[in-house]
Amino acid sequence: MTGAQAALDRVTRVPGVRGALVASAGDGLVVAEQLMDGVDGRAAAALAGSLVGRLVRTADGAGRRPPAFVQLRAERGSILAAPCPNDLVLIAVVGPDANVGLARLEMLDAAGRLD
Amino acid sequence: MRSLEPWVELPLQTFLDESSARLTLLMTSSGQVVAQHGFSRSLDVMTAAALGAGIGASTDELARLMGSPRFEALVHHGPRQSCLLSGFSTPRGRWIGLVVFGPETTVGIVQLFFDQMVQQLAAVAPRDQPAAPALAENFEHELDASLKALFGR
Numbered sequence: 001m002t003g004a005q006a007a008l009d010r011v012t013r014v015p016g017v018r019g020a021l022v023a024s025a026g027d028g029l030v031v032a033e034q035l036m037d038g039v040d041g042r043a044a045a046a047l048a049g050s051l052v053g054r055l056v057r058t059a060d061g062a063g064r065r066p067p068a069f070v071q072l073r074a075e076r077g078s079i080l081a082a083p084c085p086n087d088l089v090l091i092a093v094v095g096p097d098a099n100v101g102l103a104r105l106e107m108l109d110a111a112g113r114l115d
Numbered sequence: 116m117r118s119l120e121p122w123v124e125l126p127l128q129t130f131l132d133e134s135s136a137r138l139t140l141l142m143t144s145s146g147q148v149v150a151q152h153g154f155s156r157s158l159d160v161m162t163a164a165a166l167g168a169g170i171g172a173s174t175d176e177l178a179r180l181m182g183s184p185r186f187e188a189l190v191h192h193g194p195r196q197s198c199l200l201s202g203f204s205t206p207r208g209r210w211i212g213l214v215v216f217g218p219e220t221t222v223g224i225v226q227l228f229f230d231q232m233v234q235q236l237a238a239v240a241p242r243d244q245p246a247a248p249a250l251a252e253n254f255e256h257e258l259d260a261s262l263k264a265l266f267g268r
Contacts, residue, residue, distance in 0.1 A: 026221065
């Protein structure tokens with residue numbers, strides 16, 4: 001099992017997580033994914049990758065360190081993202097009932113192991 | 116943005132707004148220009164259309180030799196700007212899109228919204244006007260007329 005797949009396994013085990021993927025932040029392309037039906041991984045990778053890239057540039061422009069974790073909360077769930085080494089980003093799509101705290105812990109740990 | 120076909124304008128404008136593409140050229144597979152954004156000289160459009168159509172034909176032939184379906188897209192990554200070349204089917208025949216974009220966007224975003232534009236074009240294309248065949252004897256005249264319309268001169 002690759003490091004990316006191991007990371008996705010850990011994140012998708014968290015209750016309420018509808019899918020997770022590893023994307024290339026610079027390209028916005030999917031590297032690995034584990035998604036439930038109905039979740040568009042290509043769109044999630046492109047849009048969340050772009051969002052994280054912009055946030056990193058914004059933090060850099062403000063003289064701050066890049067974000068370690070991003071939560072974009074919406075009406076029917078959230079998008080979680082954790083930048084990883086090697087220009088990768090770990091992304092999770094979660095429902096409104098998800099255990100976001102546990103998902104955050106798993107994602108931060110998994111992101112640190114991705115290289 | 117300039118377009119020869121009014122129904123192309125809304126899908127193309129949406130794509131431009133969402134993708135942050137710097138240059139975009141939509142053309143038929145024979146190189147006749149349908150719409151353009153970002154080009155300032157007709158000579159550049161003519162050259163890009165000819166090269167894009169040539170690359171499209173070459174990759175189609177490569178795919179045929181390899182016994183595979185057509186390639187969906189060709190991406191050239193550059194340090195300061197990149198280029199996406201993608202052929203797609205429309206009710207008006209096969210078209211090619213050429214998109215140049217910089218580091219302010221990503222290839223994932225460009226491909227995502229390009230595919231959405233292709234779906235929108237297929238949905239809004241007039242069905243009662245079949246595509247005109249690109250005949251060798253009127254190709255130059257058609258190209259010249261297209262460029263005049265696109266650049267207003």
